[in-house]
Amino acid sequence: MAMDSNRFDRRPRQVLPGKPTIEWEPWGEYQDVLLDRSSEGIARVAIDRPTKRNAFRPRTVMELCDAFTRIRDDQRLGVVLFTGVGPADDGGYAFCAGGDQSVRGDGGYLDEEGLPRLNVLDLQRIIRSLPKVVIALVAGYAIGGGQVLHLLCDLSLAAENAVFGQTGPKVGSFDGGFGAGYLARVVGQRKAREIWFLCRQYGAEEALKMGLINEIVPLDGLEAEGVRWAREVLQHSPTAIRCLKAAFNAETDGLAGLQELAGQATHLFYRTDEAQEGRNAFLQKRRPDFSGSGWLP
Numbered sequence: 001m002a003m004d005s006n007r008f009d010r011r012p013r014q015v016l017p018g019k020p021t022i023e024w025e026p027w028g029e030y031q032d033v034l035l036d037r038s039s040e041g042i043a044r045v046a047i048d049r050p051t052k053r054n055a056f057r058p059r060t061v062m063e064l065c066d067a068f069t070r071i072r073d074d075q076r077l078g079v080v081l082f083t084g085v086g087p088a089d090d091g092g093y094a095f096c097a098g099g100d101q102s103v104r105g106d107g108g109y110l111d112e113e114g115l116p117r118l119n120v121l122d123l124q125r126i127i128r129s130l131p132k133v134v135i136a137l138v139a140g141y142a143i144g145g146g147q148v149l150h151l152l153c154d155l156s157l158a159a160e161n162a163v164f165g166q167t168g169p170k171v172g173s174f175d176g177g178f179g180a181g182y183l184a185r186v187v188g189q190r191k192a193r194e195i196w197f198l199c200r201q202y203g204a205e206e207a208l209k210m211g212l213i214n215e216i217v218p219l220d221g222l223e224a225e226g227v228r229w230a231r232e233v234l235q236h237s238p239t240a241i242r243c244l245k246a247a248f249n250a251e252t253d254g255l256a257g258l259q260e261l262a263g264q265a266t267h268l269f270y271r272t273d274e275a276q277e278g279r280n281a282f283l284q285k286r287r288p289d290f291s292g293s294g295w296l297p
């Protein structure tokens, strides 16, 4: 999906206002997304459709899935900053305004072949199960499906101009998965029902009060604060962090969440002499000898 970045301009690109506090390396080239990484272990993913308030079309989502999958597979990366390019030419900012209504067909959002898709649901799962920390940097609107994407990030830093809300019942849509159930876990059932049933917009202070975000930051310091949080996370144990993320998900995500947590346990188990004895015995066509393992309390 991403084209070789060597063919393109490799100068760092401005995503949000403010002085960069980290050296970004452009990483691949997409149409709707900017992807950068740094040698410090941080990646930056930005939706690049500012004239549409960073609303996503199927291509945007496919590119985001590709970007997050590449990040997952790069062992040097531990934290992702997820944001939207701004400002637009009219001065407006958005993290993401949800699904692009101009390509919404009768059965979903139409891709370039005319196939109706709701592929943001795939992206939600990729972000949710990414064994790294995803930090949303919200400048301007996080609305509709964009608000759900923001919700699924592990941490959220919002600029003073951030605005959150749902529009589904206004525009004939709803996200009854993470968008409803997980929102209720985060802000409580009463507030979640208010957000969806009334379709109001909430500023950064209200979002902080309801637990939707972690901190409010001046707009031109948003990326720098994200980098600061990322650097702090990166000082800690990668295994502890990935297991904790899976544990938080397990509490809310049913069997899919337990599968992630169990996968982390299997990863760790594979590194033990005990697990390796099972594999070696099979390959050497002999009985396994687990006597050295003990039955710990």
Ligand SMILES: CC(C)(COP(=O)(O)OP(=O)(O)OC[C@H]1O[C@@H](n2cnc3c(N)ncnc32)[C@H](O)[C@@H]1OP(=O)(O)O)[C@@H](O)C(=O)NCCC(=O)NCCSC(=O)c1cc(O)c2ccccc2c1O
Binding pocket: 051, 052, 053, 055, 092, 097, 098, 099, 100, 101, 102, 109, 118, 119, 120, 121, 141, 143, 144, 145, 146, 167, 168, 171, 173, 174, 175, 176
């Ligand atoms: C986000 C806004 C509140 C911003 O208002 P503002 O006044 O600042 O700006 P404009 O309204 O003038 O917008 C500027 C420019 O951007 C275009 N635009 C903005 N949002 C979208 C969008 N979502 N789709 C297409 N285009 C958009 C706008 O038309 C303007 O362009 P011009 O050419 O006319 O200048 C406000 O823009 C707003 O309310 N936007 C709509 C928000 C919305 O309703 N989003 C969709 C919700 S539904 C959804 O996201 C969704 C997606 C899924 O894939 C799902 C999958 C599965 C289940 C549920 C899903 C789901 O609910």
